[in-house]
Amino acid sequence: MQVETFVPLGESSTSLGDEEQTDCFELAVIGLGYVGLPLAREASLVGLRVAGLDLDPRVVEGLNAGHSHVDDVSDEDVARMRAAGFTAYTDDRCLARAQTVVICVPTPLSEDGGPDLGAVTSAVRTVAGRLRPGRLVVLESTTYPGTTEEIVRPLLEESGLRAGDDFALAFSPERIDPGNTTHGLRETPKVVGGCTPACAAKAAAFYGKLVDTVVQAKGTREAEMAKLLENTYRHVNIALVNELAILCRELHVDVWDAIRCAGTKPFGFQPFRPSAGVGGHCIPIDPNYLSYKVRSIGYEFRFVELAREINAHMPEYVVRRAQDLLNHEGRALHGSRVLLLGVTYKPDVADQREAPAVPVARLLREREAEISFHDPFVQAWFVDGEGVPRVTDVMAAVRSHDLTILLQDHSAYDLPALGDEARLLFDTRGRIFRPGVEVL
Missing domain, CATH: 3.40.50.720 (NAD(P)-binding Rossmann-like Domain)
Known part of the structure; x- marks a missing residue:
């Protein structure tokens, strides 16, 4: 299986020029899809300076030109984000200057039916190469319980920094519902689980700027399980009514x-x-x-x-x-x-x-x-x-x-x-x- 990694593309409209090296981002979002872009929008609109990192040059160039590729984010939203200082990059050097890094990359199914964590591990290794003391790193990509502690944490600690001591690490499941105009990111409670209580507190303080309600889980595993429980509940109940529909037809029931x-x-x-x-x-x-x-x-x-x-x-x-x-x-x-x-x-x-x-x-x-x-x-x-x-x-x-x-x-x-x-x-x-x- 070929895994793509974040590679600097050189000096261009999607990379960092020398004049930008002293700037600081309060948030860097890795993965500007249906989860990452709404997060970047909300952070920009509350006044945070945000960087976005994505592998796809077309996505990056489109966003920097004011064009959205996500249903729930309009071109007008992107224009406001750009006016607030948002910039998208294919160059991972922006991560070194971010106080908080949130990973929102896809986790599709692999051939054996489990999660393909190739994009997650690639993103985490990229973060590890740019990690600095005092930073907050959050994984939002959906995965199985234990991923943050067993995979993300060891990869980040290859930097020589320790989670809970030198940097904060947390998991916060995305709850984006495309097309839902009633429950957007701000209105939907945000679950946060940290590797330590201090990690959880730092993550909760960050998300508290973006959402109305933050819910602290006991730890990262509980936060990871909460996301799976929500969707398993729906999956099982949809299956129930689908099977019921078949049976009701045979029973002459509407x-x-x-x-x-x-x-x-x-x-x-x-x-x-x-x-x-x-x-x-x-x-x-x-x-x-x-x-x-x-x-x-x-x-x-x-x-x-x-x-x-x-x-x-x-x-x-x-x-x-x-x-x-x-x-x-x-x-x-x-x-x-x-x-x-x-x-x-x-x-x-x-x-x-x-x-x-x-x-x-x-x-x-x-x-x-x-x-x-x-x-x-x-x-x-x-x-x-x-x-x-x-x-x-x-x-x-x-x-x-x-x-x-x-x-x-x-x-x-x-x-x-x-x-x-x-x-x-x-x-x-x-x-x-x-x-x-x-x-x-």
Whole structure:
């Protein structure tokens, strides 16, 4: 496996010139994606001088030119950040002048089902090479319990400095919810766990400048586990209602109405809703970190394994239902024109990570259906390297396609009109209840 490292690119718009060497940053954020960039924005807006470090020159150049690549951060936000002193770099020398360094790099799954910590270890080694006494280092990247103490700390201490004595080290799980305009970074309580009480206090003081509420965990392991617990809870409950949806169809029960009724209980119940699968980075990925760690100590996390199996089966169930719908109309799936509406993992964002639309499209292609798509946030969509034709006129497309499958209920869609105009509509989101519309 090839692991990229942060390498100075020389003197350019994304590296540090000699005139900047005496400046000091109050925060350096490593990884300017959907977690790191909102953090950098919030810190800039409260008056901190912020540096951003990213491997991708296009990201860095775009940000320095005032352009955002993240849904929840606008170009106007970036302009305000730049006015407040924010600068993005590909050159890691900025870390030497940062009082606090927060690591927000991706942790995808490796081939063995555990977390791929290549980006984390690369970033930590880079920080170690620039570490100075009195600094605060925080890991926000999601991982398994023990990562901060067992991997991050030893790598940082190769600098000759000791965590808790010479520098502070903490873990604080990211809680970014793309597209959520109610609970942003400031409004969402921030969990912080330190290697020592002094580390925790320093991290809590830093985040206290950015968020309304800071919650101190007992230690780094508890903070790491809290993040996995949050998403495992959602993963398992989504699997519950997905399996319930399948069973309710066989029992002639309207699962959506049952959920609506159960949701009126003011205590002891939180409604979850069926779907074509689970998308995004957190829910389908994070519980696997915990399952991986549990297996390493000789146990099985059976709830997670079962939830993963159920949720992974949902695209196949959706395609089978689509085939049944067409068969009922006297058509075969083979050769039918199928339109997929909404290919992102959640409504009103452009994020396609782990979106169930991909396995649905793959299965439809395997059955030789002719697929097209529309998504107001996606201009080009590729499945296994092959482009999927995009329609522009949604209403004309639903009238001309044999079957339309609503995979994501973006607010831009006129759902009642879709129900009226489509030849045959399969609603996997439970939003269009009217005669002639099949609901998951």
